[in-house]
Amino acid sequence: MIRVILVDDERLVRSGLRMILDSAEDVEVVGEAGDGAEAVELAARVEPDVALLDIRMPGTDGLTAAAALADLPRPPKVVLLTTFDLDEYVHRALRAGAVGFLLKDTPPRDLIAAVRTIAEGNAMLAPSITKRMLERFAASGTGAAAAAAQRLSVLSERERDVLVAVAKGMSNAEAGRGLGMREATVKAHVSSILAKLGLSNRVQAAILAHDAGWA
């Protein structure tokens, strides 16, 4: 059962959301709050899996509340709900650790699906927001990552596994346990990686992998 709390200053909106979510058998609305401060207090008490927050609220707004919720001992997955998908909101929300951002015109079926997706540990954005994120993503910042990924393309399958482990800061022995091979084998792979990439030690390899987004 997915436990959800609803946070919106308008009682009517909360009722509507509750009706939609209660129609799903695996979702249970376990509390409601009218502003951000109440939301944090409520979440601390009932420890929900998911918190649906309106952004615009009197008093503590949804973005501030999202950051506060992230500091709870057992933080809920935070989804922000708004009428307008302003870029600035989206940025602040994601920075605050939100894993969902939906528009209030989302169809009921999609809202339920989104809650399930979030509860499973994944993320869900409104399609229009996804599009703008992709544009930003494609436009900026991927240069170094792409170059790194290119260099790493010469590695074999097993070497990639080993490199990921190395890039996480594991020792050869730890990597061996994680990948089900002897430490001696891990070391051989590491040597091969260094040779193929023209590097001289594992730190350089780890950073390259890090740049490529492998860890």
Added chain:
Amino acid sequence: MIRVILVDDERLVRSGLRMILDSAEDVEVVGEAGDGAEAVELAARVEPDVALLDIRMPGTDGLTAAAALADLPRPPKVVLLTTFDLDEYVHRALRAGAVGFLLKDTPPRDLIAAVRTIAEGNAMLAPSITKRMLERFAASGTGAAAAAAQRLSVLSERERDVLVAVAKGMSNAEAGRGLGMREATVKAHVSSILAKLGLSNRVQAAILAHDAGWA
């Protein structure tokens, strides 16, 4: 009516997709291709709204084809379809201009919804990919960098110098030459750094420094 082409080297997969999509009244499959080259030729002829491409194909793969499709006079919206959501694929795909990236285990209902979303000019990613994009997004801002810098603030001046050298992939001896101190001294500083930061080896320290923008 949304006009779609299917590109996959396995006829069975294409048939399955066609059956799913044909069950939607507003979607029409107007062509199929077995590899990337065929796909480009087909798209140029039938000018579909959406192209569903498998990534792994013999000959011209889906990523290469996606880039070629973007150069057509009336380019289709490109959606990539794959079994594994490797970061490297996602990066290349989005840079190639794809507006969708789905896993082959996507439920039929969601696939149809995704096609509609794409056709409307929005974007659609598999939830697991959305999540990783968000993590990267939140980290790319000064979020993680600030957290890393915070942790590094306990280091002394000389320890910072040593950490920068380590983060560049230098050995202790090299760092010693660069900083004008004995290798033994560098090693002592590295030990102190690891102790202060609660890490167990230099790779972890290097990555932390890297995240903080020190190298």
Added chain:
DNA sequence: CGGGGCCGCCCCGGCTGGCGGCGGCCCGTG
């Protein structure tokens, strides 16, 4: 003067990286 923090150095056990070697798989060739 005593104590704490920082810097520099040495010794030692364990880990890392280089080298050689083994078997299995794929593929082009005779």
Added chain:
DNA sequence: CACGGGCCGCCGCCAGCCGGGGCGGCCCCG
């Protein structure tokens, strides 16, 4: 088909580097 070469994954050995602990000198501050 046989066979040989290349690549991959796997392993053992050895020199050298890394990380931990301990020691002394310097400066600052109480």
